[in-house]
Amino acid sequence: MFPFLLFGCATDASYYTLSGQKHTYHRIIYKHSACLDEGIMRVYDEFYRAINPFDSQSTISHVNRNEAVQLDPLFIEAFNRAMELAKQTDGAFDPTCAPLINRWGFGYEERPEAAQAESLEYLKTYVGYDKIELSHDVIVKQDPRVQLNFSAIGDGFACEVIARYLEGQGVRDYLVDIGGEMIASGKNPSGNDWSVGIVQPPKQLGGSPADTFSAILHLSGKAALATSGNYNNFRRVNGKLRGHTIDRGPVTRWRLTC
The missing domain is CATH 1.10.3980.10 (ApbE-like superfamily)
Known part of the structure; x- marks a missing residue:
């Protein structure tokens, strides 16, 4: 399974999005009065320098x-x-x-x-x-x-480390998605709970996932979610x-x- 983030158009300019493929796929969305991307990437790199085999x-x-x-x-x-x-x-x-x-x-x-x-x-x-x-x-x-x-728990643990950094900076509304593992807190840019769409997996290895979701999950308050897809x-x-x-x-x- 692979998650997609679902929310409407952002209306609050204080939401920032940091995404890329360094080390692994990552997308971090957070609400703050200033951009914290540099600090996030510093913590992100420090983590993978420690445990990346x-x-x-x-x-x-x-x-x-x-x-x-x-x-x-x-x-x-x-x-x-x-x-x-x-x-x-x-x-x-x-x-x-x-x-x-x-x-x-x-x-x-x-x-x-x-x-x-x-x-x-x-x-x-x-x-x-x-x-x-x-x-x-x-x-x-x-x-x-x-x-x-440690790869089986690495991305999920990385989410915890990034979330810990964000909270240390006073961030309360955020979603950290690293390699399909995620931690969410507070509200998304639309003011609603964070919503995660789980892609319908293919029927066999090597196949392409469907264009539909098998489920849409709502992460309320502070919540974590782990996904993994053998395909x-x-x-x-x-x-x-x-x-x-x-x-x-x-x-x-x-x-x-x-």
């Missing part, structure tokens, strides 16, 4: 290569949040799944060849959130091959299309959603 100079990339690096506060916060979610979900979300994500061709080390059961069995020997911890602001790994990937991110393996949702469970760790 596709940036070879990010904090998480240095950690994955076992290089000495001073952990910045945003990385530490993201790590702690990821580990908390891993424990709450009993590993259904696991930030150490980077080798599996790479193996299927969705990570920062693309491997387009078909994944074989033997290699997956080998990979799972060093995948598991119990194999890594943070001790006195230092990452400690039980196995140096353990690697991190936007897939690979062809042995002639079959595979979506990007991965099962890291203890039995086979094969594809959960196809």
